[in-house]
Structures are given as C-alpha cells and as structure tokens.
Amino acid sequence: MAKSLEKTSALFKRALAASPGGVHSPVRAFKHVGGNPFFVKSAQGNSIVDTNNETYLDFCMAFGPLILGHNHSEINAELHDALDKGWSYGTAETYSLELAELIKERIKWIDQIRFVNSGTEAVMSALRLARAVTGRDQILKFSGCYHGHVDSMLVAAGSGMATEAQSSGVRKDTVQNTLVAPLDDEKKASEIFTNYSKNLACVIIEIIPANYGLLPQRREFLKHIKYLCEKNDVLLIFDEVVTGFRLGFGGCTELFDIQPDIVTWGKIIGGGFPVGAFAAKKELMQRIAPLGNVYQAGTLSANPIAMRAGLATLKILSSGEIYTHLEALGTELEDRLKSNQRYSLQRAGSIFWIHPKLEKDQPLRTANAVDQLHEYFPEMFSALRKAKIYIPPSPYEVGFLSAAHKKEDVIALAEVLNKI
Numbered sequence: 001m002a003k004s005l006e007k008t009s010a011l012f013k014r015a016l017a018a019s020p021g022g023v024h025s026p027v028r029a030f031k032h033v034g035g036n037p038f039f040v041k042s043a044q045g046n047s048i049v050d051t052n053n054e055t056y057l058d059f060c061m062a063f064g065p066l067i068l069g070h071n072h073s074e075i076n077a078e079l080h081d082a083l084d085k086g087w088s089y090g091t092a093e094t095y096s097l098e099l100a101e102l103i104k105e106r107i108k109w110i111d112q113i114r115f116v117n118s119g120t121e122a123v124m125s126a127l128r129l130a131r132a133v134t135g136r137d138q139i140l141k142f143s144g145c146y147h148g149h150v151d152s153m154l155v156a157a158g159s160g161m162a163t164e165a166q167s168s169g170v171r172k173d174t175v176q177n178t179l180v181a182p183l184d185d186e187k188k189a190s191e192i193f194t195n196y197s198k199n200l201a202c203v204i205i206e207i208i209p210a211n212y213g214l215l216p217q218r219r220e221f222l223k224h225i226k227y228l229c230e231k232n233d234v235l236l237i238f239d240e241v242v243t244g245f246r247l248g249f250g251g252c253t254e255l256f257d258i259q260p261d262i263v264t265w266g267k268i269i270g271g272g273f274p275v276g277a278f279a280a281k282k283e284l285m286q287r288i289a290p291l292g293n294v295y296q297a298g299t300l301s302a303n304p305i306a307m308r309a310g311l312a313t314l315k316i317l318s319s320g321e322i323y324t325h326l327e328a329l330g331t332e333l334e335d336r337l338k339s340n341q342r343y344s345l346q347r348a349g350s351i352f353w354i355h356p357k358l359e360k361d362q363p364l365r366t367a368n369a370v371d372q373l374h375e376y377f378p379e380m381f382s383a384l385r386k387a388k389i390y391i392p393p394s395p396y397e398v399g400f401l402s403a404a405h406k407k408e409d410v411i412a413l414a415e416v417l418n419k420i
C-alpha cells in the first residue's frame, strides 16, 4: 500500500474506534463512494489540504456554508479580533443584534429573528411554533426534501399517504403526524389539503430542494402551495438552510417572489460556524419564549464568534457583487458540460448537481426521478478524486461554487468530467 494510503487508513482506523462510522455526520464516511475519507489539515480559498499534503480543489465547501471560500482574509481578521474579546458571554451582545438588523433591513417582510445553533434546530423550532400558533398537529413535507434530523422530518414517502420513519428510534405517533407529498404535483397537494387541512399546522418545503440531487421547482407549483396554505389557514415554512443568502441575499423567497410565514436558515448565516435561525412576522415571533409560551432556548445560541463570522460574511454578500461572479462561474461550467455525452448538469446559481444523461434532457423535479440514478456515482467521484478534485461524497449531495473559485477551476472540473 502507498505510504499516504497507509497513513489515511491508520487515521480512519482510529476514527472508527473513537466514533460510529469514524465520523460525526454520516455522509462524511464515504459510504456511497468506497475508500476511506481523507483527513483535512488545512484549507485556503478554493482548496483543502489533507494530512498526506495532497491539495484538493474543493467543490464541497463544507456542504454549503463557505460561500466566500476557505479562510477568507476578512473573516479571519474578524475572528481573531473576536477571540481577543472572549468567546461566550451568556448574556446579550451586539453582534447578534447587528446581524439581525442587517437581515431585517434587506429582507423586508421579516420582523424578528431568533438565532439557534444549526439548521436542524431552526426547523425544529419553526415546526413547534407553527403547531402552537395553529393549534394543529400535522405537518406536510415533500418527498426528497431534507430538513435536518428532527424526528418528525425523518420520514420517507411510501405509497400514497403511508409514511414510515427513515430512522429507528423515531416514535410511530410522531411520524403519523407527518404527511408526505410528491414535489412538482399540484393535484396531489390539493388532494392532501382536501383530506387533511383541518389538522394541518404547516407545510415545509425547500424551494429548490438540494438534498436529493438538485430538484428545481416550478414557480406555479410553489404558488399553488402558497395558495392552498392561505386558503386553509395553514402556515408555510420555507426551509432556506441551503439556499438562504446563496441565491442572492434574499434567497429563494426573493428569487421566486413568494413569501412564507416562517423562514429557516443555516449554513451561510454562520459563515462556517454552527448557526441556524428562524424568522417571521412579529405576530408569530412574539409567541416564542420569553414573550410567549413556545419554549426555545440554547446555551450557545448567538455565540459571539459565530455571530461575527456570520455578520462579516453577510456584510460582504450584501453588496451583491459576489452573486454576479458566482453566476458567471456557473454559466461557464454549464457551457463546458453542454456537449458531454455521459453527464448532465442541474444548476441553480452556485449550486450544481451532476447526474447521468437521460434520454429526455429535461430538468428532474421529483425524488422518484432521481431514485434510479445513483449507480454512476463511484466512478465519477473516483475520477475526480484522482484528479485532486473533491465534490461531496454522495450522489444525493450537491456541489457548491464559492467566491474563491476561478474560471480555471470550473474548467478543470468540466475537463475531467468530459474525459470520463
């Protein structure tokens, strides 16, 4: 075995003994691609360096938070300054206030924001709020949308309305209150509302689902969901954990010009630190403790280091220039892959997903359409890994472009894909 492989194997062996699957989030175990994960020792700009001193061009970007790339100089300076002032206060500070105000100033429909520590927490709290406000129990989600590891969201679509938990340890009566609908299907959504709307607290959706490949939705479909919610006094939650601040500062909500009742954020909002948030109009947010009786809390919520990383990141994004750069990179990648015989690209701004070419070259919009497509992935992943290019190690995960990527980086990615 080559020395570098031996070193990685030895580290992974230790990791396997120390943690389940050797990792702290399942997809990092490389189960979908074979081989062992590499161990990163540092990261800069568009690249990560592993413990064997191999440099990889990175299109995973920590699964989305790093829209500015790794170790951005302004964020780095901000963090050093923040560290000098201590790193957890347990009382009010000004950074979360500034971050909340910056977001409110730019996303006008929002009155109030609560910061939490992850996207999962944001979703969990938004669902609780929706149940409290409506006094109803059921939730409608869409097949193929991921909303973190909240018990009630770990549900797969069975046939019709039958639902089952995707994880053991989730109570039957929890998932019995989660209804699942197919994406891209107005008729099915209407049917569900006809049968269940009386006990439906909310609908939750990723507007551009990015956890089952990338499944761009039609605006008419989203508008129909909004219409059904309004008509039946059901709250609409847009989960923008991936898309928030990535597809423009106002995320998908702005892009599609459709306003939810509650929005959830994660990833970019913390600039690479553990932050999530949920936001809504005042009438809803005033139901949250300490004002209202919907309990929500966190020892490390609005941690000053994380808040400053998020604030510095969002300040840079708020000028809008980075989105122009990202769109240019995305277009370049798209153009370079147009004549590829084996793969197609689905893209929304700086989020991309590569899948095998299908007979009918049209956008995939539902989880069903993706189910048979994953076999191609290990070959593609290993060709890219050999070329020292890292994409997320799963056929269901999307790739991310960042401000640190250059035109030659996307050309390098396309060239490998065009040669497989």
Ligand code: PLP
Binding pocket: 118, 119, 120, 121, 123, 146, 147, 148, 149, 206, 210, 211, 239, 240, 241, 242, 266, 267, 276
């Ligand atoms: N919602 C969406 C759309 C996500 O993509 C994710 C994570 O990838 C989550 C929620 C959960 O966020 P976290 O992993 O920060 O808990």
